[in-house]
Amino acid sequence: MLRHIRKVKHTIYLILLCAKLVMAEEDTVPVEELQKLEVEDGDELTPGYKAPAKVDLQTIQDLDADDESLQKYKKELLGGKQDILDEGGNNVLVKALRIIVEGREDLVIDLTGNLSDLKVTMKEGVKYRLKIVFRVQREIVSGLRFLSQVKRKGIKVDSSNHMVGSYGPKTEEHSFLAPMEDAPSGMIARGVYNIHSKFTDDDKNIYLEWDWAMTIAKNWK
Structure with missing residues (x-):
């Protein structure tokens, strides 16, 4: 998500910029310099992807009702609808965002409470992965996506669009693990x-939308 330094496109530019800013303090990069790194919007759908027709859970359960083996498979896959925990609210409940760094405890952002002041601090240059934890509690949901836009000093410097997939209702939590990334350094x-x-x-349902801040520091705090 934070591919702020794009090695191929900006190598020469960054060398020159480092030379100009060698005596600067942390987080004092001029806005006009950041504008040169501004990226395009990453919210577009995956090229070639076509959303499937929406089918409710009851319809799926009623299909081929006389096929005993298929009914058994669907029961194992979907579970018994009456046994699934319903916490109220949206069909999809987003529970947490975990930042996984090898050799350290996960940085956990709880997404079930107050979302007004969410912050984490990361050491520069570490490899990390984002893990989103969620539940589907009533109907099958198709084409879940986890999207993010990253800004610094008001300038968009990165964006991501992860296809999470389609899921049936379940009392247990689902999770999606994003690809490995490098924190900027x-x-x-x-x-x-x-x-x-x-x-x-x-279907363009927004199950959760939130703002959070990531501080990239020289060392772990």
Whole structure:
């Protein structure tokens, strides 16, 4: 998500920028310099992807009712609807965002309470993965997506669009693990990144939308 330093496209530019800012303090990169790194919107759908027709859970359960083996398989796959915990609210409940860094405890952002002041601090240059934890509690949901836009000093420097997939209702939580990423590193990369995330589906239902901040620091705090 934070691919702020794009090695191929910006290598020469960053070398020159480092030379100009070698005596600068952390998080003092001029806005006009960040504008040169501004990225395009990443909210578009996956090329070639077509959302499937929506079918409710009861219809699926009623299909081929005389096929005993198929009914057994569907029961194992979907579970008994009457036995699934319903916590109220949206069909999809987004529970937490976990930041996984090898050799350290996960950084956990609880998404079930107050979303007004969500912050984490990361050491520069570490490899990490984002893990989103959620529940589907009533109907099958198709094409879940986890999208984020990253800004620094009001300039968009990165965006991501992860296809999470389609899921049936279940009392237990589901989770999605995003690909490995590298936290930005170097003096000009340190500072606060403001991130706007949302969890949506093929029908453009927004199950949760939240803002959070990630501070890239020289060392763990």
